[in-house]
Amino acid sequence: MDNDVKQFLREAVADHAHRIWTKWLSYMFSKGIFNDNGSWTLPKDFVDRWTAQMTRKYKELSEKEKDSDRRVADQYLTIFWLFQNKKVKEKETK
Numbered sequence: 001m002d003n004d005v006k007q008f009l010r011e012a013v014a015d016h017a018h019r020i021w022t023k024w025l026s027y028m029f030s031k032g033i034f035n036d037n038g039s040w041t042l043p044k045d046f047v048d049r050w051t052a053q054m055t056r057k058y059k060e061l062s063e064k065e066k067d068s069d070r071r072v073a074d075q076y077l078t079i080f081w082l083f084q085n086k087k088v089k090e091k092e093t094k
Contacts, residue, residue, distance in 0.1 A: 008083075012079050013076065016079055028046075
């Protein structure tokens with residue numbers, strides 16, 4: 001894989017990673033409370049749930065929790081699949 005291709009794929013994945021992060025952060029902020037002093041408070045039930053999830057390995061998660069991670073994995077795999085198909089089509093047209 002040449003450097004231009006690597007850079008293109010890297011930027012596509014980084015762009016997607018940023019979109020996932022912003023979506024997650026927006027979701028988190030929607031679950032908490034913005035305080036008058038500019039800080040933000042997350043209710044205890046969310047802290048407890050997310051702390052429990054982050055301390056477990058993937059194989060220890062419930063199927064519902066795994067499905068959430070699988071959806072993110074599918075998004076990344078779509079980027080790779082589209083990239084691979086683009087390379088195949090470019091070879092076919094040469």
